[in-house]
Amino acid sequence: MAAQVLYDFTAEPGNNELTVQEGGGWVEAQNSRGNIGLVPEDYIDIKSGSTQAAVAQQISALNQAYSSSANTQGLNGNEAWTTTTNPADSWNYTEPDPAGSNGSVYSFDEEWDDDSDDGKSSVGYRGPQSEEGGTMQRSGGQSSMKMALNKFPGFSKTPNPEVYLLTKHIAKGNDRLPIYPGEVGPVWLYPQTQLDCVVADPKKGSKMYGLKSYIEYQITPNTTNRAVNHRYKHFDWLYERLVEKFACALPIPCLPDKQVTGRFEEEFIKMRMERLQGWMSRMCRHPVISNSDVFQLFLNYRDEKEWKIGKRKAEKDETVGVKIFSTIDPELPEIDPAQVEQKYETYSQFTRSMDNSVKELLAVGNLHWKRCTGPLQKEYRQIGRAFQNLSSVFNTSGYPRESTLTEALTATGKTYEEIAEIIAAQPRKDLHFLLETNNEYKGVLGCFPDTIGVHKAAIDKVKEADHMVAMNKISQQDKQTMERNLSTMSYSLQAEMNHFHSNRIYDYNRLMQFYLEEQVAFYETIAEKLKKALSQYTTI
């Protein structure tokens, strides 16, 4: 299980900012916030005053470890990455295909065919157009949630908040989700220590005497420091549960895409692991999700039995859909419905604008990636070769004072060839993280319309309340309950937006610093190389 060093990061053990402790290819690292987590040893880069270490440790989204089984396949991951694939292509930052392709993709997905132990409960919602109306895949493809509609029959699109609006139940005990007045407005209750986990060490496993094979990942939470194993389908099961339970209140971003071909290729496994890591880290950071029973089960189960019992319990959970709001308890005064509506409009507008902006950045970044690994690399190679060819010709002159110039020219040519490779490798170093983070945000942002839709439906219901009272369909007291519950929903969305904004500012701050540091290093490296080439010429 020894990790392979894939990237040229210079580690400086003994640095005070990060306590490093070796452990089989993984190091336990503590960042400046005091969080402790496992980090793949080969991706740690410690620089004083830099954000590199924090980036590597915190998100682990750039988790680069290979399992030993992957290594025995004899593929050099680093090389394969920079020369044989364009990750910006295969990682699918672009918009998904028009609707319809999902169904056929899923129907061929071996991962769901090769294992029958819980295949039944999962296959149901995967049909391209589920006639049972159990769940629904919303527009926007990968970047929207599947809303659990089976709990609210009669509504074709948005879960009906009425069930909740009229409820008088107030959550107590473990289920209770309090909202506090924070400095920035209503906020969730954040735990003292932030949960995080490391997804690593993908291993090929097989069933039925090798007839069916799969990839299993190791997930190690910072709380127990004890690894659990999960296959992609388990992540998908977790995602399902989180959507059913929380999607009316919280945007639950989709898992990384499924894929039919090349599921066992090193490159794909690496990509999926990195994205699962990103997804898990985001879930861990959410105080409501990370504290939920189903999420804790996923990270902490001790054996198969505990896992199966927990699974069954989670699947029978009744507090799903809009009912989740009944567990939310804002310790704040009731809010005026008119105010709520305006806030929703602001949130809606913001997430739409940011979604556009993120897509613009993805498109531009994708283009730039292709240029760096394509025409630019080619062109710098050509420049390098042209200088070297000129040097070769000069060498044939027979003129006695040739060597200094020809040697310098050859060195210059080789330098430009090196620069070609540096340019082609650079997107992998900086643009990759920028694209991955923005891709994650695209996923989250795609969920907001659904979440906000539930709230808008609730407002419409409350607007009808006076009429309903007049029609004797509900009592005056019912109307007050509805208004109080709408207020709760509004606080819930505000807390969620504040969670989103706080994370967004943190993520983009870190992202931009990481990107710019790498960019500075890139330009400085090239300048240094050219200086060295320059020094070989005789001074006139």
Added chain:
Amino acid sequence: MAAQVLYDFTAEPGNNELTVQEGGGWVEAQNSRGNIGLVPEDYIDIKSGSTQAAVAQQISALNQAYSSSANTQGLNGNEAWTTTTNPADSWNYTEPDPAGSNGSVYSFDEEWDDDSDDGKSSVGYRGPQSEEGGTMQRSGGQSSMKMALNKFPGFSKTPNPEVYLLTKHIAKGNDRLPIYPGEVGPVWLYPQTQLDCVVADPKKGSKMYGLKSYIEYQITPNTTNRAVNHRYKHFDWLYERLVEKFACALPIPCLPDKQVTGRFEEEFIKMRMERLQGWMSRMCRHPVISNSDVFQLFLNYRDEKEWKIGKRKAEKDETVGVKIFSTIDPELPEIDPAQVEQKYETYSQFTRSMDNSVKELLAVGNLHWKRCTGPLQKEYRQIGRAFQNLSSVFNTSGYPRESTLTEALTATGKTYEEIAEIIAAQPRKDLHFLLETNNEYKGVLGCFPDTIGVHKAAIDKVKEADHMVAMNKISQQDKQTMERNLSTMSYSLQAEMNHFHSNRIYDYNRLMQFYLEEQVAFYETIAEKLKKALSQYTTI
């Protein structure tokens, strides 16, 4: 006549390497070799230990001065350059059109129609297929010489060296061109002070009450420091004389192209001036050419009368074509014809290979220029805009802790927009000189086949000598004369090759240093700008 400062060069007066003395937009500069010359003030860049100053002073090929008349046209040359034209296109580094287009171009060239004072003598050779056989345009278009064939009737392609081979005349006095044994082999006699000149200050003049107009350049040699004025047609006249007189022994590169449209456009005038400067500097550097009467006349004539008398004399010069060899006097032992032949093969091979290599560099450089000013600039602008757009969206969040990130993001976006402009402006700073120099070399190299052809023809004649003696067509003494004269021709070519090699090594050494210094500065500038952008983010 005050020069306009067009480029951001930081001058540091008082630097010991270059004595700078102001003088109306021009500075007299002395380089490390002790040569003194006029340099356009706005193109001097003095750095200790750099080759910039030497480059600016010596070749002046990058001469950037604008005349005041050009300024009044209200065009900002610098802007026009980077935004409205692709110099790599319009400067024609690519191969010329297939044969045939020259004739029609010339027939429309106003510069030859608008002025009759000496039009007659010049127009003769310009017909696409001169039936008088007066001169001939060789294959290769702009990069070959026009050989003066009228002196050797009966030969359709290569001037007949027989006229010379049988001559017993030995040059004496001013006409004598000695060849000495140098460290690297036979060399021309080099003057103690190297001649150079500055071509500058293009002015629009007119004739016939403004009906015909033209551009006049000011040429100031470092010997007299007194400016003379010449139009392009005068340069062309000089070129004609040099070809007639020297082309059998020395490659005389063509003048910069003629052009029909846009002759009075600032951009074109600037380009032509720069190239005339490059051509003149190369001629000045040649000890045989720079010392010739016709070249001295061109640089030093005191008035119209002296110019006209000198012109008439030069046009009547009898020592032209292969006769030039009779003025060459190698102070070296006679060389064996067999040895001569082998040397010619080596020279021929070398110049062909270098010609290919130079063309490769031009093609690659041209591509790179287009990429920098086209797709790359566009892409970095897009990246810059994407960051700024994201910042604008973030600004609308209503979240209280937004400003540090949005300000930093905006600054980053603006930095990438600046980088886009730096990238687009860079080829003008470094690639331009690389392409211009290689273009000049392409021109020189294109002349070698013709020059070497004369020598090969001479060898063939000498090979026939025994047969001719046997046939009683020539005497034994004639044969010895032929062999001695062939030896002289061989020394002439060797001296010329050594001149070429020495200049080549000097030019490419300087060129590469200049290019790499600019490239280093380019990458360092970008790194600095990104560092500054990075510093605006809050440390996590």
